[in-house]
Amino acid sequence: MYRKELDSLLQKFTPKASLLYGESIFLIKYYSDKIASKITTSSNKTTFYYSDYDFDSVMNLLGQSSLFGDKNLVVLKLDKKLSKKETDSMFQAIALNTQNSLIIEFYQSESKSNAEYAQDFRNFAAGFKNAQLGKDVIEVRFFNPSFYECIALLKERSNNLNINIDERLLGTILTIQNNDLGIAYNELEKFTLLDSSPTIEDVQRLCYGLGSVSIEELYDAIFDKKNIFEILERLQEEGLDELQILREMERYFYQLFLFFAYIKSYGTPNAKDILGFSPPPLIVQKIAGRSIRIKEEGYRYIFEVFRKWRNANMRGEKNMVLNALIKLQAYIR
Known part of the structure; x- marks a missing residue:
């Protein structure tokens, strides 16, 4: 599925196993965090980064049952696809312990071309299915957002931070940051220190590093x-x-x-x-x-x-x- 379908789905329910991949690094992480927040608190979330991935450790977490309703969420940040045998084992563990969940962020490896990465994520997504879990297993491809989609995400972020900022200034911040949505997104935190709505002078002072x-x-x-x-x-x-x-x-x-x-x-x-x-x-x-x-x-x-x-x-x-x-x-x- 794609981003629009995922937005609609998340309004209705939260999947148990998610594979997130595609051209937009920001959106992969953004939706990973969004899904994770719907599942459990950060204290029940265990993240494995790239070479730290260990199949037995993941299975141990997904296979744990709880008498007190505690949930285990495992997040894998990978640049190498897993075998179908591994994902099938994870699905089986989740099916037996339905309070647990899995999110896989699948990124492009530095050693892989765009075409090789595309082939990898297509193969990975094709095998990321389980009859027992059904619709609780999803795979989502993210394309780089358009300029206007970036502005909408920045506006959402500024609203969450209680920053009343003009959309034109959001566009200026995004442009200066080489249209890197991740950097622009984090830049907005600087404006929480202001006592009034940000101005172009504030953007110049806080985002251009002229005073550093x-x-x-x-x-x-x-x-x-x-x-x-x-x-x-x-x-x-x-x-x-x-x-x-x-x-x-x-x-x-x-x-x-x-x-x-x-x-x-x-x-x-x-x-x-x-x-x-x-x-x-x-x-x-x-x-x-x-x-x-x-x-x-x-x-x-x-x-x-x-x-x-x-x-x-x-x-x-x-x-x-x-x-x-x-x-x-x-x-x-």
């Missing part, structure tokens, strides 16, 4: 081809984790690419057209100057570095940041 001296120092070191180790170490000491640094890098280099593309087309930058607002002239001058120090092919390689870095982070691999930032420097003229 440490991040600016890191950008300066990258473009000046200086040693970045000490700055990186200080950032991490201040509490900025690897995923946050990755998000900042993605945001900043996408912003540079927007300037690069605009300059290539029109000759001179217009920050209002590019960003939706006008930063101080010195900042515009710096961004524009840096944007043309990277070739078009260089941007392609840089975004590939970010993709691999993000995938590694999702698999739980750490300490990728220094290697990734050194690679970035190599593409700057």
Whole structure:
């Protein structure tokens, strides 16, 4: 099934076993969390990440019965499909212990092409069925949401956070974050600290990192081809984790690419057209100057570095940041 069918289904009942896959990493996780919240509390939820998956441990959890009505929810985050023998065993355990549930988030492996991943999830979904559980077993494919679907999800998130924000500002946040819905979604938490409705100035201050001296120092070191180790170490000491640094890098280099593309087309930058607002002239001058120090092919390689870095982070691999930032420097003229 697809997202629209799942939305309709979840209004009526909650499945016992769900396989979630497709092009949208955000929607896979979003609906995994949504289904999980309908099943039980986080204290009864056990998550296995990629290589941590252990069939016997999963079966032990799904096979547990409870005299007190407790529920076990197992969530598997995988980039390799399970065998039909494994899923059939899990279905049997759930059928015998109907208070327990299973959610599988099936992501694309870094080593697999789009076509190979598509073949894997089709095969996985075809075998993800059980006659005994029937409609309690579902498989859902998620496509990347459209811009307007992203805005709707951001609006839902802002309402849940009690943030009264204009939809045009949500669009600005999404655009600056390279249309990465996951980053934009998390950015909204920053606006809970405000005493009034967010303005474009608030978006500029909170989402563009213009006031972050440490991040600016890191950008300066990258473009000046200086040693970045000490700055990186200080950032991490201040509490900025690897995923946050990755998000900042993605945001900043996408912003540079927007300037690069605009300059290539029109000759001179217009920050209002590019960003939706006008930063101080010195900042515009710096961004524009840096944007043309990277070739078009260089941007392609840089975004590939970010993709691999993000995938590694999702698999739980750490300490990728220094290697990734050194690679970035190599593409700057």
